[in-house]
Amino acid sequence: MVCNILADFRLYLHLIAMQLRAQLQYKLNVLIDIVTYLSVTCLEFVPVLIFFGPFPSLLGWTVGEVAMLYAITSMSFGLAELFGAGIDAFDETIRRGEFDRVLLRPVGPFMQVVSSEFRLRRLGRITQGLLVFIFALSLLPGLNWTALKLAVLPIAIVSGALVFIAILLLGATLCFWTIQTTELTNILTYGGREMLSYPLTIYNQGLQRFFLFVVPLAFGTYIPICYLLGRPLPFGLPVEIAFAAPLVALAFALIAGATWRFGVRHYQSTGS
Amino acid sequence: MEAMIEAEGLSKTFRVARRRPGLLGGLRSVVDPQVRIVHAVRDLSLHIERGEMIGLVGPNGAGKSTTIKMLTGILVPTGGRVRVAGLDPMRQRRELASRIGVVFGQRSQLWWDLPLIDSLRLLRHLYRVPEKRHSDNLARLRNMLDLDEFLDTPVRQLSLGQRMRGDLAAALLHDPELLYLDEPTIGLDVVAKARIREFLLAINAGQGVTVLLTTHDMDDVETLCPRMLIIDHGRKLYDGGVTEIRERFGGERMLIAVLDPVEIAAIPHDAQDQPVLSDLPEGVHQVQAEAPRIWLAFSRDSLPVHELVAWLGARYRLRDVTFQEPEIEDVIRRIYEEGLLLGRDEVSVQVS
Numbered sequence: 375m376v377c378n379i380l381a382d383f384r385l386y387l388h389l390i391a392m393q394l395r396a397q398l399q400y401k402l403n404v405l406i407d408i409v410t411y412l413s414v415t416c417l418e419f420v421p422v423l424i425f426f427g428p429f430p431s432l433l434g435w436t437v438g439e440v441a442m443l444y445a446i447t448s449m450s451f452g453l454a455e456l457f458g459a460g461i462d463a464f465d466e467t468i469r470r471g472e473f474d475r476v477l478l479r480p481v482g483p484f485m486q487v488v489s490s491e492f493r494l495r496r497l498g499r500i501t502q503g504l505l506v507f508i509f510a511l512s513l514l515p516g517l518n519w520t521a522l523k524l525a526v527l528p529i530a531i532v533s534g535a536l537v538f539i540a541i542l543l544l545g546a547t548l549c550f551w552t553i554q555t556t557e558l559t560n561i562l563t564y565g566g567r568e569m570l571s572y573p574l575t576i577y578n579q580g581l582q583r584f585f586l587f588v589v590p591l592a593f594g595t596y597i598p599i600c601y602l603l604g605r606p607l608p609f610g611l612p613v614e615i616a617f618a619a620p621l622v623a624l625a626f627a628l629i630a631g632a633t634w635r636f637g638v639r640h641y642q643s644t645g646s
Numbered sequence: 647m648e649a650m651i652e653a654e655g656l657s658k659t660f661r662v663a664r665r666r667p668g669l670l671g672g673l674r675s676v677v678d679p680q681v682r683i684v685h686a687v688r689d690l691s692l693h694i695e696r697g698e699m700i701g702l703v704g705p706n707g708a709g710k711s712t713t714i715k716m717l718t719g720i721l722v723p724t725g726g727r728v729r730v731a732g733l734d735p736m737r738q739r740r741e742l743a744s745r746i747g748v749v750f751g752q753r754s755q756l757w758w759d760l761p762l763i764d765s766l767r768l769l770r771h772l773y774r775v776p777e778k779r780h781s782d783n784l785a786r787l788r789n790m791l792d793l794d795e796f797l798d799t800p801v802r803q804l805s806l807g808q809r810m811r812g813d814l815a816a817a818l819l820h821d822p823e824l825l826y827l828d829e830p831t832i833g834l835d836v837v838a839k840a841r842i843r844e845f846l847l848a849i850n851a852g853q854g855v856t857v858l859l860t861t862h863d864m865d866d867v868e869t870l871c872p873r874m875l876i877i878d879h880g881r882k883l884y885d886g887g888v889t890e891i892r893e894r895f896g897g898e899r900m901l902i903a904v905l906d907p908v909e910i911a912a913i914p915h916d917a918q919d920q921p922v923l924s925d926l927p928e929g930v931h932q933v934q935a936e937a938p939r940i941w942l943a944f945s946r947d948s949l950p951v952h953e954l955v956a957w958l959g960a961r962y963r964l965r966d967v968t969f970q971e972p973e974i975e976d977v978i979r980r981i982y983e984e985g986l987l988l989g990r991d992e993v994s995v996q997v998s
Binding site: 478644 | 740
């Protein structure tokens, strides 16, 4: 079991290294891609700044605090885009009939799909996240950093990325039935990222519940950031729940994984 | 010895939802789908020994791909029993995958943007082949398929024939006992076809690899496979020797000669004002004419091709000569025409 996971991981590294080598054949191209993506994502941040021109705060959140939330959401989404590119492009794999080949190899289908693509250009968004993070820090000098507050940052980023990847996987699974579902997934990924870049409490209760208990994106970013900023959570949730974020994300990912396996079996009986 | 492939009563039905036309129809199809049942494969039984090289032929949509997909575990059969290399393809798909090789003529498994050698190296990790065995196999395949001249070329720049050679190497690096080939010579020129065939014969004879290939090209089957299976509409029509079927239904080859336009005017014409060649050699007859083209049908054994060409060349000024091999569709049509599928119980024609 452990041996298998290790072998799978090594294989993953080999496959990703291959992708990198292919992309780095055109180094200038990659560089331009990353810079372009960075510029686009930085432009996406501008409306936040514009909002805080006339209004000093958003439901009590200052510009620095929203920027912090925005930065962490960006980084986790950027990571998900980077590592989940193969899942994101799965509709293409299905349409081109390449999934048959996946089933003809002695390695698990998920593993092959995840490693089928790795887009260096996605580093642009992660860089934007880092820049916004530095910007947020400069506006929040009063944060009393503790070991736990430091720990909550990677927890937030990794859990958020995991939930985003799980959403991508759910979208990919739908492709077994509908061939093309990118739009539907985009509502949850791009839409979710956009919404979770702002304090959850600005939305109505239904949406809050949705992002807490149905698609737990809020566990990825909002809840850990509340812990960091010392803000109360909606529905009277204890703020320490931030440390349960990886578990919640993992549970959601496992559900997505089970759905995926169900989808693979469906494919094998219909071949469509 | 245990058989390589054993299938009994294999069948696969698909439920195909039919869309109604128009917007309202589209909506109705979502709520109340009109489902059509398609029998892709019906009651197919197969027995293939280790070391055999066997051709699976049939027209488009006959069920060839579906059959191969069920034999590899990609698709779960609706009914029947199947074992490949002693394994159950459905339950032991991944285990089976490391013991078989698959080549799709139209779809490469190589990484498009990378040099061929990178793909071949990466496959070692995908199939977990020990390093020593992999490098031995690679050396052997490089030599047999002459890969060295384009090993460092990105796959997208390879010619179709080179890519096919690369794909064959990729499918054989993990020493599969069984090789499935789906249209391995499609789109290739004569030289490339000959080369692929030669290679397949060599690995079948040398390494004892069992080969199952689907093709449209009767020449593939004739040069490679002692035995063939014909399927149509998901049913097995024929299972037996290739020579027998050629003799019984193989039909005639066609030679299309283009004559000199001036000369052809001098040849006697028939009622439809088309030229008629007289005193043709025995076994050759004119089928059609459309000046300056003339179609001549002749059976394989009546006289060798070069003699017919020489005969024509001695009498007429030949501008061009092309050949048409009997298509598999012709063979199948003849099987139907000759009424060999009489009773329901005699679905397949066995020639032993």
